[in-house]
Amino acid sequence: MWNNNSAPFPEQPDQSGRTLRVVVSAIQFDWLARQCEFMGMPKEQLVMDAMEEWISRNREAVIAADLSGTVQTALDEFINRHRDEFLPAE
Secondary structure, eight states, X not given: OEETTSOOXXXXXXXXXXXXXXXXXXXXXXXHHHHHHHHTOOHHHHHHHHHHHHHHHOTTSOOOSOHHHHHHHHHHHHHHHTTTTSOOOO
């Protein structure tokens, strides 16, 4: 589950019983919320897409013990790289 203060999203509980909580910036959270609402997809999916892309571009990197920091870096790069493909951040 993802949000900007590490609380679970009530609208989509994790049915698998496995939950990772990461903290993203307020700007990243707002961007995720806007894109996902428009596309009708869960925030978790878009974050996973960003992580998959980041990992494929940074195969030599070691994912930090601070998973939130790695996710924030991946999201920043994803947002910048794909800024023309998504709704603008407000």
